[in-house]
Amino acid sequence: MKKHIVLLPGDGIGPEIMESAKAVLNTVANEHNHEFIFHEHAIGGDAIDRYNHPLPEETIHACEAADAVLLGAVGGKKWDSNPGHLRPEKGLLGIRKALGLFANLRPIKGFNSLLHASPLKEDIITGSDILIIRELTGGLYFGTPSERRENGNVVVDTLYYERHEIERIIDKAFQSAMQRKKQLTSVDKANVLESSRMWREIVDEKASVYPEVKVEHLLVDAAAMKLITQPNHFDVIVTENLFGDILSDEASVLTGSLGMLPSASVRTDGVGLYEPVHGSAPDIAGKGIANPFGMILSAAMMLRHSFGLEQEAVEIERAVNETLEQGYHTADLQLKDGKLASTKKITDAVIENLTT
Amino acid sequence: MKKHIVLLPGDGIGPEIMESAKAVLNTVANEHNHEFIFHEHAIGGDAIDRYNHPLPEETIHACEAADAVLLGAVGGKKWDSNPGHLRPEKGLLGIRKALGLFANLRPIKGFNSLLHASPLKEDIITGSDILIIRELTGGLYFGTPSERRENGNVVVDTLYYERHEIERIIDKAFQSAMQRKKQLTSVDKANVLESSRMWREIVDEKASVYPEVKVEHLLVDAAAMKLITQPNHFDVIVTENLFGDILSDEASVLTGSLGMLPSASVRTDGVGLYEPVHGSAPDIAGKGIANPFGMILSAAMMLRHSFGLEQEAVEIERAVNETLEQGYHTADLQLKDGKLASTKKITDAVIENLTT
Ligand SMILES: CC(C)[C@H](C(=O)O)[C@@H](O)C(=O)O
Ligand SMILES: CC(C)[C@H](C(=O)O)[C@@H](O)C(=O)O
Numbered sequence: 130m131k132k133h134i135v136l137l138p139g140d141g142i143g144p145e146i147m148e149s150a151k152a153v154l155n156t157v158a159n160e161h162n163h164e165f166i167f168h169e170h171a172i173g174g175d176a177i178d179r180y181n182h183p184l185p186e187e188t189i190h191a192c193e194a195a196d197a198v199l200l201g202a203v204g205g206k207k208w209d210s211n212p213g214h215l216r217p218e219k220g221l222l223g224i225r226k227a228l229g230l231f232a233n234l235r236p237i238k239g240f241n242s243l244l245h246a247s248p249l250k251e252d253i254i255t256g257s258d259i260l261i262i263r264e265l266t267g268g269l270y271f272g273t274p275s276e277r278r279e280n281g282n283v284v285v286d287t288l289y290y291e292r293h294e295i296e297r298i299i300d301k302a303f304q305s306a307m308q309r310k311k312q313l314t315s316v317d318k319a320n321v322l323e324s325s326r327m328w329r330e331i332v333d334e335k336a337s338v339y340p341e342v343k344v345e346h347l348l349v350d351a352a353a354m355k356l357i358t359q360p361n362h363f364d365v366i367v368t369e370n371l372f373g374d375i376l377s378d379e380a381s382v383l384t385g386s387l388g389m390l391p392s393a394s395v396r397t398d399g400v401g402l403y404e405p406v407h408g409s410a411p412d413i414a415g416k417g418i419a420n421p422f423g424m425i426l427s428a429a430m431m432l433r434h435s436f437g438l439e440q441e442a443v444e445i446e447r448a449v450n451e452t453l454e455q456g457y458h459t460a461d462l463q464l465k466d467g468k469l470a471s472t473k474k475i476t477d478a479v480i481e482n483l484t485t
Numbered sequence: 486m487k488k489h490i491v492l493l494p495g496d497g498i499g500p501e502i503m504e505s506a507k508a509v510l511n512t513v514a515n516e517h518n519h520e521f522i523f524h525e526h527a528i529g530g531d532a533i534d535r536y537n538h539p540l541p542e543e544t545i546h547a548c549e550a551a552d553a554v555l556l557g558a559v560g561g562k563k564w565d566s567n568p569g570h571l572r573p574e575k576g577l578l579g580i581r582k583a584l585g586l587f588a589n590l591r592p593i594k595g596f597n598s599l600l601h602a603s604p605l606k607e608d609i610i611t612g613s614d615i616l617i618i619r620e621l622t623g624g625l626y627f628g629t630p631s632e633r634r635e636n637g638n639v640v641v642d643t644l645y646y647e648r649h650e651i652e653r654i655i656d657k658a659f660q661s662a663m664q665r666k667k668q669l670t671s672v673d674k675a676n677v678l679e680s681s682r683m684w685r686e687i688v689d690e691k692a693s694v695y696p697e698v699k700v701e702h703l704l705v706d707a708a709a710m711k712l713i714t715q716p717n718h719f720d721v722i723v724t725e726n727l728f729g730d731i732l733s734d735e736a737s738v739l740t741g742s743l744g745m746l747p748s749a750s751v752r753t754d755g756v757g758l759y760e761p762v763h764g765s766a767p768d769i770a771g772k773g774i775a776n777p778f779g780m781i782l783s784a785a786m787m788l789r790h791s792f793g794l795e796q797e798a799v800e801i802e803r804a805v806n807e808t809l810e811q812g813y814h815t816a817d818l819q820l821k822d823g824k825l826a827s828t829k830k831i832t833d834a835v836i837e838n839l840t841t
Contacts, residue, residue: 249604375728
């Protein structure tokens with residue numbers, strides 16, 4: 130299989146962990162006779178510094194031409210006081226929108242050897258295995274008007290959805306549930322928002338297309354509670370853009386190992402952008418000590434979702450697990466009797482485990 | 486002191502716990518020579534059943550004429566499939582708006598004897614003491630347009646704020662911080678929303694008026710994480726209506742005793758509506774086993790915030806604490822070696838502790 134992959138290392142630790150993902154993908158290519166062709170491009174603060182734009186045209190074109198995109202991380206204090214159009218996150222929002230990546234998939238599952246670091250009690254977090262599906266290109270993020278009025282005495286943002294945008298994300302959610310435990314929790318604020326009432330109606334309509342899936346509706350405030358008190362309750366959660374932003378970040382700290390979590394932003398034809406959930410961690414950038422696991426597991430998600438290479442994805446996931454079991458970890462992970470290791474050392478160990 | 490208090494028992498366990506609050510307030514009145522005059526009115530599902538409206542005019546008028554309002558709880562499965570205008574929560578949203586109760590105060594502090602029931606590990610939750618201040622009469626809850634368009638192919642909701650609405654809630658937050666640990670966390674989504682950018686500017690403007698208060702800005706997604714990983718970090722949190730809805734519910738489960746939490750919804754002149762954070766619990770309604778602590782502590786908040794009766798409020802809080810220490814609890818509270826007791830028994834114990 131021959132695939133073109135755009136690499137967007139971005140800011141902070143992005144470039145270092147991207148090297149890890151690349152090395153792991155090269156190993157997979159060798160082992161399985163694939164050809165992965167990498168094209169590196171600029172995004173975020175790095176792109177602002179070099180091209181005075183968080184998302185250069187050239188980057189967009191390259192991504193449009195690619196089979197999939199890997200992203201490291203964007204952002205950092207350095208650009209925090211820039212005007213809106215010169216902010217690193219504009220690059221991220223822009224590429225999601227430009228590529229039409231409407232579905233953000235966030236699997237949240239703990240690693241047994243790391244669960245003890247969870248802020249939750251062990252009996253509460255054990256066994257939880259959640260997939261949060263967040264709508265990514267609509268809602269308050271992109272609705273207009275979004276402006277000041279009356280000399281700055283009034284401000285509005287607009288939560289805007291078209292029916293087909295809601296339908297396709299709900300479809301994605303049902304399809305994902307079918308491949309898992311067939312339980313879908315749709316989160317909204319239907320007691321207040323008209324958009325949520327329409328969302329809920331569409332979920333109920335689609336439910337008849339997937340009769341095997343058990344569907345429940347949960348208000349966003351109740352969902353924020355239940356994620357903490359009963360994370361085990363959930364299988365697939367689907368929700369609109371901003372609720373998904375909040376709930377997926379909330380959920381990401383439950384297992385105690387944020388640095389392990391991958392994410393995918395996809396559309397229907399398989400093209401997708403894959404990135405770790407953690408940020409750019411500028412404080413430790415360039416030191417060779419960043420945790421590459423989330424990035425490597427994002428590459429595995431790419432193999433699975435964009436290229437249909439399930440076996441290769443599973444092999445990476447198994448190799449990561451073995452590496453953890455061998456005790457290798459970075460400073461952000463608490464591993465009992467573990468060996469604190471560099472980004473490179475961990476990457477080498479994953480590759481070693483992949484090839485033996 | 487002579488005060489008119491409107492009681493809105495509402496639905497489910499509302500009437501039972503309201504009886505408890507009334508009994509406790511009568512005791513306080515006796516002990517301190519106050520005169521509390523109670524006026525009971527309908528709201529929520531109860532008002533729908535009796536008057537075909539979740540918020541009868543008469544209830545609004547009574548509340549407008551009162552010095553403060555106590556609310557039990559609204560809602561229940563019974564009315565869940567009613568059309569929008571006949572839903573119990575419309576009563577709650579309506580009375581907040583009608584009285585202009587723009588500031589929702591949610592103190593979240595654990596009770597030592599109950600902390601073991603927290604979903605969080607003890608070392609994480611111990612010592613946390615948070616006041617969440619939520620803007621309550623603006624934002625997505627009340628903005629227009631909120632409608633379907635193009636034959637139901639498009640839906641919009643509007644996040645609308647006027648400058649003075651943001652200013653007054655930020656002022657309230659700074660004033661509250663001044664009475665506490667002088668640390669204010671303002672939560673927004675300034676990297677995406679124009680309303681959040683204006684919110685952030687206003688916080689920075691007001692900061693110069695309260696130089697003693699240490700201010701930080703936190704994105705709502707980051708706040709949802711930090712509440713779980715470091716609840717100790719926070720003193721006062723201020724945020725807009727919908728973020729506040731989500732974060733305050735998230736925070737309310739952290740201490741493991743949701744049933745103990747009171748809340749206040751106030752405006753600048755001292756008039757306020759006080760209600761427990763928990764819901765109407767229709768499954769246990771009428772059995773005499775509901776937890777009255779949250780309602781009783783809401784009455785204490787009323788004495789403090791609306792009537793300036795700090796000493797009386799503290800006495801109620803002390804009496805509640807003593808009652809817990811004596812082991813009295815309802816089924817929702819896990820108390821080691823406790824005595825499971827009825828609503829009435831617990832109320833009697835609180836009153837006993839108040840008078841001795
Ligand atoms: C950087 C920011 C705009 C972005 C978002 O809110 O979508 C981030 O929080 C995320 O979740 O990927
Ligand atoms: C019932 C509902 C409309 C209400 C809200 O969202 O404000 C409730 O969740 C609350 O927080 O008091």
